[in-house]
Amino acid sequence: MVVYSSPQKQDVAILDQEDKSADWKRYLAALNSMLKSRLFTHRPFFLAHAMTFGCNSRCKTCTYWKNISRMKEDMKTEEVFQMLDEAYDAGMRGYYMFGGEPLIRQDIAKITDYAKNKGFITVMNTNGSLLEQKAAELKNLDFAFVSLDYYNDYDDVIRGRPNTFGEVIRGIYELKKIGRTKVALVTTISSLNWNSMRRMAELASDMGVGISFNSVEQSMDFGQTTTETTPNFDVGLDSEKLKEFYRTLLELKREGFPLLETEEVLEDFVNNKPWKCEFSKMFLYVTPNKQVYNCDYTYAYDLKKGSFEQYFKSDGFWSYVKSSESCNKCVRTCVRGYSYTYGLFPRQLWGLAGQARFLFNKPEESCSVPDSPFSNKSGFRGLKPRIVRH
Numbered sequence: 001m002v003v004y005s006s007p008q009k010q011d012v013a014i015l016d017q018e019d020k021s022a023d024w025k026r027y028l029a030a031l032n033s034m035l036k037s038r039l040f041t042h043r044p045f046f047l048a049h050a051m052t053f054g055c056n057s058r059c060k061t062c063t064y065w066k067n068i069s070r071m072k073e074d075m076k077t078e079e080v081f082q083m084l085d086e087a088y089d090a091g092m093r094g095y096y097m098f099g100g101e102p103l104i105r106q107d108i109a110k111i112t113d114y115a116k117n118k119g120f121i122t123v124m125n126t127n128g129s130l131l132e133q134k135a136a137e138l139k140n141l142d143f144a145f146v147s148l149d150y151y152n153d154y155d156d157v158i159r160g161r162p163n164t165f166g167e168v169i170r171g172i173y174e175l176k177k178i179g180r181t182k183v184a185l186v187t188t189i190s191s192l193n194w195n196s197m198r199r200m201a202e203l204a205s206d207m208g209v210g211i212s213f214n215s216v217e218q219s220m221d222f223g224q225t226t227t228e229t230t231p232n233f234d235v236g237l238d239s240e241k242l243k244e245f246y247r248t249l250l251e252l253k254r255e256g257f258p259l260l261e262t263e264e265v266l267e268d269f270v271n272n273k274p275w276k277c278e279f280s281k282m283f284l285y286v287t288p289n290k291q292v293y294n295c296d297y298t299y300a301y302d303l304k305k306g307s308f309e310q311y312f313k314s315d316g317f318w319s320y321v322k323s324s325e326s327c328n329k330c331v332r333t334c335v336r337g338y339s340y341t342y343g344l345f346p347r348q349l350w351g352l353a354g355q356a357r358f359l360f361n362k363p364e365e366s367c368s369v370p371d372s373p374f375s376n377k378s379g380f381r382g383l384k385p386r387i388v389r390h
Ligand code: SF4
Pocket: 055, 056, 057, 058, 059, 061, 062, 063, 064, 065, 099, 100, 101, 127, 159
């Protein structure tokens, strides 16, 4: 007996199929742009756009929010579209949105739609505070990396925003219900949340999402765009704590928690192994007012007066690329991970393939956060994440 589904359902299935094949084309184009960069051009293929000078949080590990008066300098919608066109023509195929907080932009859905339709892989780093409200508009967002620094509402203290823990959990749940975006937590470890790594890994596991860990290092000033005193000297990890940080992550990884870091990256941090940084050939960092900065936040180029093409041909770009290779300053696991991927390290690629399951899980399998505690919007005080044994 043949069972016919309703025409409506068939239409939906055909549309889903078309979406999926268009998605694969975009992923293959991104892979192709990476290989082209790796083998021939050595130019960045990911546009990392700080979308706004504004932020609605007041994190204790960051001073970026002090730039809020500069929001008037943010590029307008049409200017962002134009920049995306230019980036696409220059061979870029990834669009990484961050801020400040990208979701405070009223045109965030229009920009995400435009980028995806243009052919970019769309990735966003968000503090998650507005995710619940905006999830439905983000159907064209491929990956969301959502900041969460603690496993209960002490997170509000670190992030300097009331009810942020509840907002983030509900936002992720909402995004996952829609089922189009792959979601992972990003946890920044400082002295304020030292010793929370295991609990955060358990929370990610409970929620069916991946997790990536950052550290705040005392001697570095990353993420700052003002000359005001960095908080990192007060809350950053010293070298002994950093070693312990990597050892703990390696332990969690080996226990099977859904860390996005690969074992190779973590082992090499633990063993203090030197590495070649490829970041400058992968990502181009553009500020909200269309200026290019290097990874250490030194000024590089004015994209309002020139073009991507001209910058990539400039001596400034090539000397930046050369000096980056032996830099080794970054303590961030993601930068070493990107570099190993770009370098086509077999163990790294194998590790990435294995952990893709954390991101490419089916939506119906991934909403394991129970409705009950999170449907109460009054807050999360006292919430104890369930412990998962692996
Ligand atoms: S870390 Fe992000 S969310 Fe927190 S204040 Fe800085 S820009 Fe805002």
